[in-house]
Amino acid sequence: xxxxxxxxxxxxxxxxxxxxxxxxxxxxxxxxxxxxxxxxxxxxxxxxxxxxxxxxxxxxxxxxxxxxxxxxxxxxxxxxxxxxxxxxxxxxxxxxxxxxxxxxxxxxxxxxxxxxxxxxxxxxxxxxxxxxxxxxxxxxxxxxxxxxxxxxxxxxxxxxxxxxxxxxxxxxxxxxxxxxxxxxxxxxxxxxxxxxxxxxxx
Amino acid sequence: xxxxxxxxxxxxxxxxxxxxxxxxxxxxxxxxxxxxxxxxxxxxxxxxxxxxxxxxxxxxxxxxxxxxxxxxxxxxxxxxxxxxxxxxxxxxxxxxxxxxxxxxxxxxxxxxxxxxxxxxxxxxxxxxxxxxxxxxxxxxxxxxxxxxxxxxxxxxxxxxxxxxxxxxxxxxxxxxxxxxxxxxxxxxxxxxxxxxxxxxxxxxxxxxxxxxxxxxxxxxxxxxxxxxxxxxxxxxxxxxxxxxxxxxxxxxxxxxxxxxxxxxxxxxxxxxxxxxxxxxxxxxxxxxxxxxxxxxxxxxxxxxxxxxxxxxxxxxxxxxxxxxxxxxxxxxxxxxxxxxxxxxxxxxxxxxxxxxxxxxxxxxxxxxxxxxxxxxxxxxxxxxxxxxxxxxxxxxxxxxxxxxxxxxxxxxxxxxxxxxxxxxxxxxxxxxxxxxxxxxxxxxxxxxxxxxxxxxxxxxxxxxxxxxxxxxxxxxxxxxxxxxxxxxxxxxxxxxxxxxxxxxxxxxxxxxxxxxxxxxxxxxxxxxxxxxxxxxxxxxxxxxxxxxxxxxxxxxxxxxxxxxxxxxxx
Numbered sequence: 019x020x021x022x023x024x025x026x027x028x029x030x031x032x033x034x035x036x037x038x039x040x041x042x043x044x045x046x047x048x049x050x051x052x053x054x055x056x057x058x059x060x061x062x063x064x065x066x067x068x069x070x071x072x073x074x075x076x077x078x079x080x081x082x083x084x085x086x087x088x089x090x091x092x093x094x095x096x097x098x099x100x101x102x103x104x105x106x107x108x109x110x111x112x113x114x115x116x117x118x119x120x121x122x123x124x125x126x127x128x129x130x131x132x133x134x135x136x137x138x139x140x141x142x143x144x145x146x147x148x149x150x151x152x153x154x155x156x157x158x159x160x161x162x163x164x165x166x167x168x169x170x171x172x173x174x175x176x177x178x179x180x181x182x183x184x185x186x187x188x189x190x191x192x193x194x195x196x197x198x199x200x201x202x203x204x205x206x207x208x209x210x211x212x213x214x215x216x217x218x219x220x
Numbered sequence: 221x222x223x224x225x226x227x228x229x230x231x232x233x234x235x236x237x238x239x240x241x242x243x244x245x246x247x248x249x250x251x252x253x254x255x256x257x258x259x260x261x262x263x264x265x266x267x268x269x270x271x272x273x274x275x276x277x278x279x280x281x282x283x284x285x286x287x288x289x290x291x292x293x294x295x296x297x298x299x300x301x302x303x304x305x306x307x308x309x310x311x312x313x314x315x316x317x318x319x320x321x322x323x324x325x326x327x328x329x330x331x332x333x334x335x336x337x338x339x340x341x342x343x344x345x346x347x348x349x350x351x352x353x354x355x356x357x358x359x360x361x362x363x364x365x366x367x368x369x370x371x372x373x374x375x376x377x378x379x380x381x382x383x384x385x386x387x388x389x390x391x392x393x394x395x396x397x398x399x400x401x402x403x404x405x406x407x408x409x410x411x412x413x414x415x416x417x418x419x420x421x422x423x424x425x426x427x428x429x430x431x432x433x434x435x436x437x438x439x440x441x442x443x444x445x446x447x448x449x450x451x452x453x454x455x456x457x458x459x460x461x462x463x464x465x466x467x468x469x470x471x472x473x474x475x476x477x478x479x480x481x482x483x484x485x486x487x488x489x490x491x492x493x494x495x496x497x498x499x500x501x502x503x504x505x506x507x508x509x510x511x512x513x514x515x516x517x518x519x520x521x522x523x524x525x526x527x528x529x530x531x532x533x534x535x536x537x538x539x540x541x542x543x544x545x546x547x548x549x550x551x552x553x554x555x556x557x558x559x560x561x562x563x564x565x566x567x568x569x570x571x572x573x574x575x576x577x578x579x580x581x582x583x584x585x586x587x588x589x590x591x592x593x594x595x596x597x598x599x600x601x602x603x604x605x606x607x608x609x610x611x612x613x614x615x616x617x618x619x620x621x622x623x624x625x626x627x628x629x630x631x632x633x634x635x636x637x638x639x640x641x642x643x644x645x646x647x648x649x650x651x652x653x654x655x656x657x658x659x660x661x662x663x664x665x666x667x668x669x670x671x672x673x674x675x676x677x678x679x680x681x682x683x684x685x686x687x688x689x690x691x692x693x694x695x696x697x698x699x700x701x702x703x704x705x706x707x708x709x710x711x712x713x714x715x716x717x718x719x720x721x722x723x724x725x726x727x728x729x730x731x732x733x734x735x736x737x738x739x740x741x742x743x744x745x746x747x748x749x750x751x752x753x754x755x756x757x758x759x760x761x762x763x764x765x766x767x768x769x770x771x772x773x774x775x776x777x778x779x780x781x782x783x784x785x786x787x788x789x790x
Contacts (some may be wrong), residue, residue: 059295067288073638076296080645137241139272146279154287172249173281174288179251194246201245201280 035099043090054083057100061107067158067170068111078114082107104175108167108185115163142205149208157207165200172197239263239270244277298642298759426459428466437470445476447483454487462493464500471504481519488523498536505540515553524557541576562603568592622729626722629697633721637714639756640698644717646759647702647752654744657695657751664688695749700724702752 035056041049061082065075086106093102158166164186171177171185182197183190239247239260246252247260264271419438421427426442428434432449437456440447445459447466454470463480464472471487472479477494486503489496495512498519505523506513512531515521519536526543534542534553541557542549548565551572558576559566566580570591578594580586581601588598633640647653664684671681704720711717728745732738 058299059291062295062299063288063291066293072293072296076299077645079299137273139269139276143272143276143279146276146283149283151283151287151290154283155290158287169284170288173284179249194242194249194251197249198242198245201277204284 036095039090039093039099040095043093050087057103058083061103064104064107064170064174065111067155067174068108068167069114070159074114078107078111082110085110101177101181104171104177105181105185108171108175108177112167112185112187115167145205145208153208154204157204160207161200161203164196165203168193168196168200169204238267239273241273241277244270244274248274248278248281426457430466445474517553535571566598568594568598618729618733622726625693625696625700625725625729628693629700629721629725630718632694632697633701633714633718637717639760640701641717642756642760643694643698643749643753644701644705646755647698647748649752649755650748653748653751653755655751656754657747657749660688660750660754661692661747691750691753692746694753695746696725696728697721698749698752699745700726700728703727 035053038049038052038056042053058079062075062079065078065082066072069075069078086103089106093099158169161169168182168186171182177185179190179193182193186193186196188196243252243260247257250257252260264274419434419436421438421440421442423442425444425446426440427444427446428438428440428449428451430448433452434449435452437453438447438451439456440462441458443460445457445462447455447457447464447468450467450469452469455464455468455472455474457472457474457476457479459476461478461480462474462476463482464485465480465483467483468485469487472481472485472489472491474489474491475493476491479489479491479493479496481489481496481498481502482500484501484503488504489502489506489508491507492509494510495514496506496508496510497514497516498506498521499516500519502519502521502523506521506525506527508525508527508529510527510529512529512533513525513527514533515525515536515538517535520539521537522539524540524542525532525538528545530547532542532544532546532549534549534551534555537554537556539556542555542559542561544559544561544563546563548563548567549559549561550567550569551559551574552569553571554573554575556575559574559578559580561578561580561582563580564583566578566582566586568574568578568586568588570589572589573593575595577596578586578598579601580598581603583603585600586598588594665688668681668685668688671677671684701717701721701724703724704722705711705717705724707723708716708720711720728741732742732745734741
């Protein structure tokens with residue numbers, strides 16, 4: 019991917035963030051302010067993509083940073099700060115969805131039965147070609163919580179399969195299935211309700 | 221299910237079979253083992269449909285990432301403002317504001333409220349609330365002098381705030397709000413209410429000269445206010461000394477240190493100040509909030525007199541009743557109706573005549589001269605101190621208030637659940653809430669009262685006061701909900717939040733029963749909650765921070781398929 023994702027920082031950025039985090043951990047309020055300014059917009063967008071409403075995203079962003087401040091001592095400085103931050107954010111949002119009872123917890127039953135089909139490549143190509151970012155965002159809003167969260171973790175936060183498995187509470191081997199299923203849901207949403215996804219059997 | 225190394229439906233092994241979608245995804249995401257990735261790569265070199273599929277899925281990934289990364293909406297203002305909460309270095313600003321404001325409150329309390337509270341306690345009004353004290357005594361006793369003191373204090377607070385602006389590079393929204401409000405209050409007070417139409421006169425001495433005849437209402441403000449001519453309408457007067465020597469056909473609405481009515485006033489007198497002296501004639505009734513009212517031997521009031529204050533001295537003639545709450549009445553004149561007094565003393569002299577019943581509740585029995593002409597004996601009721609009743613009634617009233625606040629809070633939380641939650645969230649910022657609450661509490665109150673003194677600002681004043689009262693009474697539910705959350709944990713749902721609010725209110729009500737510090741806790745809770753509500757209101761209506769230019773990733777050409785997992789192309 020050419021697009022730099024929020025979860026992936028270059029070496030210089032990582033070093034800079036590391037220094038700010040170290041100062042924040044030492045109790046430097048200015049450093050904490052800098053951290054907030056640097057990461058709050060990205061975390062808000064993360065929450066905006068993962069949660070159903072804007073208000074939820076606003077609440078979650080603030081709660082995540084309160085949590086981060088309390089847990090900053092637990093941060094392992096050998097890991098990129100942004101990865102840890104997204105991990106906390108993902109857990110918080112997923113937990114929030116669970117508390118609201120809108121999270122889908124039907125974990126592996128349907129995953130095991132997912133048909134491994136070869137979609138019509140040209141049809142899929144056409145579907146993707148025509149769509150704008152805005153349409154994709156609207157389609158994302160129609161997805162189930164787990165599908166949306168999986169796509170956000172992978173394509174926004176750039177999390178590894180291990181991290182996604184940990185965040186969503188599924189086995190690592192099923193992460194690909196979750197992602198593929200999410201893509202199918204997305205295609206259906208893009209095509210419109212009731213339409214067949216581009217991933218039909220050939 | 222496809223495993224990482226060997227999917228069960230292994231289409232890729234035969235050249236004429238196609239790759240399944242899962243294999244394509246895992247290949248694109250570099251999740252396949254090296255050997256398998258090499259096979260997939262080799263297959264896509266020779267199979268057009270699979271290559272097309274692979275490219276389509278890669279494009280899908282790009283589209284997803286781009287859609288998610290774009291900043292299509294501005295960062296909400298409350299998130300930007302929230303930084304204050306995590307930016308602890310700004311806390312000292314609130315300490316400064318709080319310190320200055322606390323000094324103001326202390327000065328106001330010891331200078332004005334406490335002496336009055338003691339006097340009222342002696343007079344049997346121990347239960348008088350702080351609110352009524354502020355409205356009826358704290359603000360009006362000694363007229364504008366107390367107002368001016370408050371303006372000076374608020375100006376000091378503003379000055380402190382501006383010093384902070386100069387000293388600090390980054391100045392955040394919450395603090396700015398406090399300053400803006402303070403500045404507005406001070407500015408509003410210093411500049412005074414806007415003038416209405418009709419006749420307006422200002423100056424060191426604002427007067428209606430002897431030879432003048434003004435048709436319509438007249439507004440007079442100055443160190444000294446004199447009406448020697450004729451006003452065919454109402455007189456609105458604000459000043460140190462107000463003298464009505466001429467003829468006013470309407471009402472007198474005034475605020476000032478001393479009011480003298482020597483001429484003829486056909487309407488009512490509604491006045492607040494230090495003392496009111498009637499030597500001439502008042503056609504209708506008198507309502508007075510202040511220290512002393514004196515009706516001279518020559519003075520005539522055709523209607524009733526209602527007074528909340530200290531002393532009443534009547535030597536002249538009253539057409540109807542007296543309703544008095546204060547210290548004492550000295551009566552040596554004629555009262556055409558009844559007398560109802562709740563105070564420390566009542567003395568009826570030999571020249572007095574009262575045509576109606578006299579009901580007096582006080583410390584000691586009334587002193588009645590033998591020469592006094594009374595329609596009936598004085599009905600005396602000994603005042604029972606609050607402390608004696610406390611044991612019997614406190615539990616009952618605590619329960620009543622507890623239920624009242626809980627019900628009020630419940631209605632509030634159900635009517636505006638989102639705003640209620642925002643207020644509770646704002647209350648977590650204790651320093652900012654207390655500081656802002658202090659400013660809003662006094663600023664809006666005084667501003668509203670001043671506005672009500674003018675005709676044009678009457679509606680605005682009443683409306684502001686009404687909203688202010690709603691907020692003051694909503695303060696306890698808000699703080700209660702926060703305390704409940706501290707104990708039972710956070711909740712975003714309405715009913716669990718109401719449950720937490722009720723628990724919190726119960727704790728607050730218990731705390732307010734503590735001797736000596738109970739009232740302080742109550743005041744603190746009111747200021748805290750009021751500040752939280754103001755902060756939430758501000759955050760809700762503050763402008764959003766504009767988004768930066770939407771991020772559009774470079775539209776790189778689709779790269780040729782390369783093997784995943786570090787494998788070289790075959």
